[in-house]
Amino acid sequence: MQSTDCRFFFQNTPSLLHASNTRPGMSTLNVEHVSKEFPTRHEPLRVLRDVSIELRDGENLAILGPSGSGKSTLLHILGTLDRPTQGAVRFNDQDPFALDEAQLAAFRNRQIGFVFQDHHLLPQCTVLENVLIPTLAFGTTTDEQLDRARRLIDRVGLSQRLDHRPAELSGGERQRVAIARALVLRPQLLLADEPTGNLDHTTAAAVADLLLELQAEEHTMMIVVTHSLALAARLDQRRQLDDGCLVNAQETTPSAGKSEHS
Template sequence: MAEVEVTDLSKGYPTPAAPLEVLKGVDLSLSRGESLAVVGPSGSGKSTLLSILGALDEPTSGAVRIDGVDPFTLDERALARFRAEKIGFVFQEHYLLPQCSVLENVLVPLLADGQATGADADRARELLGRVGLGERLTHRPAELSGGERQRAAVARALIRGPLLVLADEPTGNLDASTADAIADLLLELQREANTILVAVTHSAEFAARMGRQTRLVEGRLVESSAAATP
């Protein structure tokens, strides 16, 4: 059984003339270990779809189930906990807290449960070592390069071992070689953790490396038959 199920999903926004339909009848099914690229022109609804999958935005109609739960039936506190436990986010902008060290930034998602434990800190150090930042634990974000900040954001997204990792243009602000390294890292860690990775990207190279590729066309999700590059 798929851990992520989206059925007949639609999203519209009111306008003075008529409702603007961004997503129309989207169906999607994903199981552990799968990776999915979502491509399409700017304004096609890619980020809207990611926001709904991340339970940050509610659909107009249709159903979303993640690990058997409809997150939109949860109260505010339960929803916040569900997101923290089940979903990791990697954005184009890293959104690291400038006043905190790299280690502290990675531990931020654990604060939904109160204070981070010693075991949590050990896990964060392990992840930061995996992403090549083992010697930068006490540095502030301003002391890191763009690629290093995005590596820290990847570690932060994975700190709770989420079922679903959502990446919104994670390589969009990086030079080509750094973007390739971040793509390598995301896919390697996703395979190791057996998580589901959904990435919105304008990069054809990144999309081609994902297990599945889809395109948003006039609000509908169309799957490509192309296979991922090993």
């Protein structure tokens, strides 16, 4: 991609799918006995073992675990960016991995919002354009999508910064843009991988506030991977990857805070 002008993206993207801007009905996520192995020159590296998760609209879950325990691997599978070696992932009882590649990409864009540790904003695009990136798959951005993007930017407190580029924003402000972008198409599932990992304590707390408020307002499902017990303590359920198995974090992190609902 040679162009440094963000308009390039908005003028050259084919229409991949059409969908309404409302999310019909109840959403469910079922992860059933998922295992993941990576091939190596010797024995396969077994990262996830028999992982199962159930989540419904409005529910959230924190996943803890030491570095290398498989948190991002699991999130990639939930985000349909990678496939399980064994087991199944179902959204509303449907297997997204049964879709062909183009359909799967469209499904991912439409139904899953991602927030990463690094915001992954496009540096040449403004705040408004960055939030509109997921709408590119529709070919044109509708007035309704534009209105929604503006409302979300207002909601994350950046309505005065619509024309600013990421380099002109603080780390916390960039992460606010990333949250707005993740929600612009009203996804069924919000996935966050260390969303506050690059932020100082105060900014991290403010970004966590916003993430949780918006998840509640949007009534979406949310899974947050984090090393932060403070962030994990604010979610409804906490689980921990332990030797590839997903166990209740209560067993290993009794100081995590809130009572468990799982």
